Amino acid sequence: MTDAPEPNPSPPTPSGAPPVRRMDARSLRGLAHPLRMRILDLLTLDGADTATGLGRRLGENTGTVSWHLRHLADHGFIEEETGRGTRRERWWRAVRVSRRLDTNDFRDDPDIRGALSVYLHETVHRDFDQVTTYLAEEWGAEWRDAGTLSRWQDLRLTPDQLAALNAELEEVVVRHREAAQGGAAPDAEEARPVLVQLQSFPRRERDER
Structure with missing residues (x-):
């Protein structure tokens, strides 16, 4: 976490x-x-x-x-x-x-x-x-279209696959953060603070509860 x-x-x-x-x-x-x-x-x-x-x-x-x-x-x-x-x-x-x-x-x-x-x-x-x-x-x-609340429920992963998914998603966020901090974007003056919330975890199936 x-x-x-x-x-x-x-x-x-x-x-x-x-x-x-x-x-x-x-x-x-x-x-x-x-x-x-x-x-x-x-x-x-x-x-x-x-x-x-x-x-x-x-x-x-x-x-x-x-x-x-x-x-x-x-x-x-x-x-x-x-x-x-x-x-x-x-x-x-x-x-x-x-x-x-x-x-x-x-x-x-x-x-x-x-x-x-x-x-x-x-x-x-x-x-x-x-x-x-x-x-x-x-x-x-423009901001309503850019934001998202997403959920994907059709994945079946092993613990290693879930860990790899989270690591890859973190790499994406870090890459965009570093690009923004570098001021590379031509429209940087239009930028606002952005929160990224990622929640990924296993769930028990019906017959396991």
Whole structure:
């Protein structure tokens, strides 16, 4: 399971891709909280903000948001944007990284199952909310035609084939991301932020349930 890379002004790696952070038990516990995950997502998608600004957007008390911001910083998910703000009003940004979580790492650890469950459920709810928001918004015809909600249900794959499918799809997304970051497109000024959500998983057949 891979999260989208988190943009900020940090220097890119030679390949242009963000560094990869494999989630361990400590980092998973540090992030697996509904409000912390929402805070990190806002900083990831929209850039740096303050506790006051985030509290206003989330409908939360500024003191509560500040506490969660410090918690995220302690676990290396966000960092202070130096040279901006005041001693009373600090600006925070998401650390530029691609997070990878392998649920197999925690299969035999009952102490982390609760945090893992929170993380996975909040991730699914976040993706669902983003899709429903998109559907409720008004977009021009060119953007309505470009977006898609697709589902293919007629595949029968082995685990290796499913893994290969996911790897190939990720390569396609990475290729387009790198091309966009390179500014190669002649109509780059018309570009908007785009979310790509991929969900692929096996399902049990009727006689297996």
